[in-house]
Amino acid sequence: MLTLELPPGTALSENELATALQVSRTPVRESLILLAEEGLVQVFPQIGSFVSRVDPAQVADAQFLREAVELAALEDLPGELDAGVVARLRANLDEQAVADLDREAFFALDEAFHQGVLELSGHGRTWSTVLSAKGHLDRARRLGLSGTETQAQRIAEHGEVLSAVLDGDVERARAAMRVHLRAVFDDVERIQQRSPELFAGPSTAGPVRRNVVIWA
Amino acid sequence: MLTLELPPGTALSENELATALQVSRTPVRESLILLAEEGLVQVFPQIGSFVSRVDPAQVADAQFLREAVELAALEDLPGELDAGVVARLRANLDEQAVADLDREAFFALDEAFHQGVLELSGHGRTWSTVLSAKGHLDRARRLGLSGTETQAQRIAEHGEVLSAVLDGDVERARAAMRVHLRAVFDDVERIQQRSPELFAGPSTAGPVRRNVVIWA
């Protein structure tokens, strides 16, 4: 597995990437297709490929989808929770409490926490779908270094969610989750105000034309 | 645009498809990658590619996601509805009422209706995400020729949803939508009982390995 991290707006050349990664253009191209499908890369035929700027509209879409799914999942919580998953969630919260957690580590824990909550209600597999739509949102979150104080706030919110879940209080859990997700969304908006150059203007998303489609 | 319809379980050969479609392997391969991403095709390196059988688990996932999104959207209905979209929805219902509607035509109208409802609440763009996750569910629906009587039933449910939406009664709209989506899901289960060979056993989904990943 090879990873490359590039700032939004960067021009990507299949040739450059191929030589840089020491592979041919074919696998590079196939990766770009997948990234374009997720909306992380924009491909303009005969012009070039670019790391797409964060699209506020897509961020809002992802936020809506995520909120809908995670709140709906909480309604499907079973009477008896899976002990293993619960233990993992507790351990996750403990790790989050560690003082000096770098952004990436916190991000990973955050992801695992939300996925775990989904698993509790038996909808863990849906997480991958949410993920693929969440690209823009996550990039926005990653870009802004949320200060330690807001990080502590998010951790507290996680705790509140889990607490309500363990109490079996669905309504409280939903309310807490809603508050939490909205707060994350507000973080993103703050980032946008501070670093507008990373975000795109209105409606830059171009449709992706595909010539050959095989339909099963 | 080229479409091909193949029954689940069919072995796909990139070469065969290429010759059949009169193109080279490259575009075929790129399409297969996208289909694999949606879970409609399974690719086993050095073995072959196959039209994946309908996975009941993924159908359930799609149902959950769809229900979550569409119900959540109804909560975001604005006070004043977009007149153009409303007109389109009315026209759509009228078309659905046509007596002898073949399955494919009804399917298209059904899709457009649900997308329209999402647009009313300003979340029309989310539909594409739902779509990409809905592949298994749609295939299942397509496979079974839902009799005209159930089709009439679905149309009536659509009418009820739109009626409640126009009345501004969010709760009634949500209830109607929930009933409708559950009914569709039940249709699928009936199909599975009648044609189990089109469905997969438990957990046939294989992970997709990707060698080169560029991360924006």
Added chain:
DNA sequence: CTTCCAGTACTGCCATACAAGCAGGTGTCG
């Protein structure tokens, strides 16, 4: 100095050729 035009160099796209690996049939040996 400005403007227009043509040439060049780049892009992504498609077709083709090669490499690696698995499955199954077949021949041979015990």
Added chain:
DNA sequence: CGACACCTGCTTGTATGGCAGTACTGGAAG
């Protein structure tokens, strides 16, 4: 007759060459 080993044919994965189209740059004309 049975079991094992090889070998052929197929698969997907990767590399490469050539094609069509766009953007940029340099020079010439007004």
